[in-house]
Amino acid sequence: MPGIGDYHETRFTHDPARRGVWAEIADYLRPYFPPEASVLELGGGYCEFINAVPGATRQVVDLFEALPRHAAPGVTAHVGDATSLSFIEDESVDVALASNFFEHLDREGFERCIGEVRRVLRPGGRLLVIGPNFRLCAANYFDDYTHRLIFTDNGMCDWLESLGLRVERVEPRFMPFSMKSRLPKARWMVRLYLRLPLRPLAGQFFVCAAKPVEGA
DSSP: OTTHHHHTTTTTOOOTTHHHHHHHHHHHTGGGSOTTOEEEEESOTTOHHHHHSOOSEEEEEESOTTHHHHOOTTEEEEESOTTOOTTSOTTOEEEEEEESOGGGSOHHHHHHHHHHHHHHEEEEEEEEEEEEOHHHHTTTGGGSTTOOSOOOHHHHHHHHHHTTOEEEEEEEEEEESOTTSSSOOOHHHHHHHHTOSSOTTEEEEEEEEEOOOTTO
């Protein structure tokens, strides 16, 4: 990702309030995590997501040099390129997470990353994607100067399907576009928001895609 050093000092500064937001998101997504799951997060940043999810083994990878300092006990942090997962064994992961990550890649990097995700996922394993939905946040999409690819919920689903994953669930309106906004971040408000049938100001999608099981 370009400008990774300065990025954590400008656009993506540390905000302790995000910890509670991600705890509620993790709780909402808990049904996607099987018992004793092996979980991997791509582009984990400050580790709020991977720290909050359940899992017998949890790993996170990011170019961010301070990544290990933010990983909770029990989370293995790898400082490196999330588009090349050579340190992860084939078919050893139950759930892969990618939150606000893929839009920072170029086309080649995205397709290489999905190829690696397919390799490390067990048959039936899932990729959970959260990302900005361009059709809902076009006016603000490039406020993040490191965005390179443009995704909508439909575009993400079609691209994942073309690369061999099977989309199981889509929520076009999942969360607000950015946590840099002044919207309240109290846990009870996030919990209520995720349970609304209509989510005002939503600018991100959620997509769940699975690695097919042969013969199924």
